[in-house]
Amino acid sequence: MKLNEIKLTNPYLNLPDECHDRVKPAPLNEAFIIHANESVAELLDIDKEELKSEAFVSFVNGALQPEGSDTFAMCYAGHQFGFFVERLGDGRAINIGTLNGLHMQLKGAGQTKYSRSGDGRAVLRSSIREYLMSEAMHGLGIETTRALALLGSKHSVFRQEWEKGAIVLRVSPSWVRFGTFEYFAHKKKYKELEALADYAIVESYPHLVDEENKYFYFFAEVVGKTARLMAEWQAVGFNHGVMNTDNMSIAGLTIDYGPYAFLDEYDFNYICNHTDQYGRYSFGSQPNVGEWNLRALMVALAPLVKTEELEKIMGKYSKFYMQHYLLLMSKKFGLDTHSDEDLNLIKHLLGVLQGLSVDYTLFFRTLSRYDGDRKALLKLGLYHTPMNDWLDDYDIRLEKNTSTTQQRHAKMLKTNPKYVLKNYILQEAIDAAEEGDYGLVDDLFTIAHDPYAEHEKFERWAGTTPEEFKNRKLSCSS
Ligand code: AMP
Numbered sequence: 516m517k518l519n520e521i522k523l524t525n526p527y528l529n530l531p532d533e534c535h536d537r538v539k540p541a542p543l544n545e546a547f548i549i550h551a552n553e554s555v556a557e558l559l560d561i562d563k564e565e566l567k568s569e570a571f572v573s574f575v576n577g578a579l580q581p582e583g584s585d586t587f588a589m590c591y592a593g594h595q596f597g598f599f600v601e602r603l604g605d606g607r608a609i610n611i612g613t614l615n616g617l618h619m620q621l622k623g624a625g626q627t628k629y630s631r632s633g634d635g636r637a638v639l640r641s642s643i644r645e646y647l648m649s650e651a652m653h654g655l656g657i658e659t660t661r662a663l664a665l666l667g668s669k670h671s672v673f674r675q676e677w678e679k680g681a682i683v684l685r686v687s688p689s690w691v692r693f694g695t696f697e698y699f700a701h702k703k704k705y706k707e708l709e710a711l712a713d714y715a716i717v718e719s720y721p722h723l724v725d726e727e728n729k730y731f732y733f734f735a736e737v738v739g740k741t742a743r744l745m746a747e748w749q750a751v752g753f754n755h756g757v758m759n760t761d762n763m764s765i766a767g768l769t770i771d772y773g774p775y776a777f778l779d780e781y782d783f784n785y786i787c788n789h790t791d792q793y794g795r796y797s798f799g800s801q802p803n804v805g806e807w808n809l810r811a812l813m814v815a816l817a818p819l820v821k822t823e824e825l826e827k828i829m830g831k832y833s834k835f836y837m838q839h840y841l842l843l844m845s846k847k848f849g850l851d852t853h854s855d856e857d858l859n860l861i862k863h864l865l866g867v868l869q870g871l872s873v874d875y876t877l878f879f880r881t882l883s884r885y886d887g888d889r890k891a892l893l894k895l896g897l898y899h900t901p902m903n904d905w906l907d908d909y910d911i912r913l914e915k916n917t918s919t920t921q922q923r924h925a926k927m928l929k930t931n932p933k934y935v936l937k938n939y940i941l942q943e944a945i946d947a948a949e950e951g952d953y954g955l956v957d958d959l960f961t962i963a964h965d966p967y968a969e970h971e972k973f974e975r976w977a978g979t980t981p982e983e984f985k986n987r988k989l990s991c992s993s
């Protein structure tokens with residue numbers, strides 16, 4: 516499809532007026548495309564050649580609005596660091612319409628009714644981080660929002676200093692957040708709350724549309740999806756950093772990339788967000804925070820479902836989480852089957868990695884080639900005894916495997932990524948981009964898209980993190 520053939524729909528605008536605010540994007544000065552995502556273009560059915568056109572720049576810059584476009588911002592509330600904020604909303608993301616079931620948003624396209632004191636802009640560094648990271652999560656097989664394009668500009672935006680503005684054209688099958696429900700529940704606008712639940716069911720759980728007790732099953736699905744997402748984050752070593760309920764997707768997607776990080780050395784207590792003084796959103800807290808956030812959603816849904824029924828589902832969260840985590844970790848270990856007993860093997864390993872400060876990603880990639888020769892693994896830590904002890908247990912456990920060593924290696928190499936976009940790697944691309952060189956953005960996109968391939972050219976990003984960059988914290992300012 517050519518850009519001028521696009522016809523957008525706006526299903527969210529069928530909800531009551533309270534749910535959104537119509538607002539036009541404010542284009543950036545002297546904009547240009549830094550990167551366009553061909554696989555997302557394919558999902559949207561947009562021709563590849565179009566991505567190189569001038570019209571595409573205008574499209575991503577919000578200057579060219581295709582037929583049917585009726586731009587708006589969504590309102591929501593949310594618990595931020597445990598405190599309820601009754602009105603948040605898309606402060607700098609403007610929805611431009613829906614194509615092939617994907618809702619498109621321009622993040623950084625100017626102020627909306629929900630901007631509070633913000634300027635509605637996004638700076639280049641945070642836009643690069645969101646653009647690359649959403650592709651990396653997708654490459655890792657973890658549910659996430661995605662992005663069609665990253666737009667740079669000469670538009671000045673003030674943070675601590677003057678920076679350049681950028682826009683990410685984000686796409687998602689759903690932009691509804693836990694906080695969207697909290698907004699209406701708090702205002703006691705139950706008609707809107709019900710309309711929103713119906714909307715979210717059609718959008719993300721269409722098999723429930725005709726269920727008698729559909730809001731109950733809807734909550735059960737969200738609990739299951741959230742538990743699964745938390746297990747995925749823990750297994751891959753991802754710390755989101757700002758798990759406020761307005762950043763929790765009702766469809767179980769990773770959403771709103773801010774000061775996130777992949778673990779360098781394994782550290783259960785790692786906090787990636789500089790402003791998270793007490794570690795509310797530390798790496799190890801994430802599964803519990805997922806549960807806390809679901810409880811906030813549960814309260815918001817109380818006008819639609821009996822509390823005892825919601826509680827019943829809530830009570831299953833930990834089990835859902837553990838089951839999924841066990842499954843994912845057993846795959847990382849190359850086990851053909853798994854049982855609760857394997858949790859001991861997992862816990863034992865995490866203790867060893869923590870104690871020896873071993874790089875999480877590198878450990879599993881190295882384990883993916885383990886054939887009884889321990890040298891490569893022992894080299895990852897300063898002391899050998901703890902790792903040897905664990906490998907003794909692992910050797911015994913591997914005896915229960917029926918697949919051959921070669922088969923195990925092949926499977927593990929497709930499960931344990933060679934590359935994750937650690938912050939020091941992203942920073943290198945950001946520093947170059949600030950100087951006008953976007954080559955590293957292209958390179959990182961390549962490894963983000965397929966993190967399991969060898970990509971020998973990019974070998975230097977597959978090792979341990981340089982000492983000075985290990986387990987650093989990032990600020991929220993974006
Ligand atoms: P976040 O922590 O990025 O999820 O943002 C929390 C809230 O602040 C959301 O409602 C955002 O839309 C809003 N926000 C963040 N940055 C800006 C900005 N520069 N201008 C306007 N609103 C913003």
Ligand code: MG
Nearest residue numbers: 761762770771
């Ligand atoms: Mg947010």
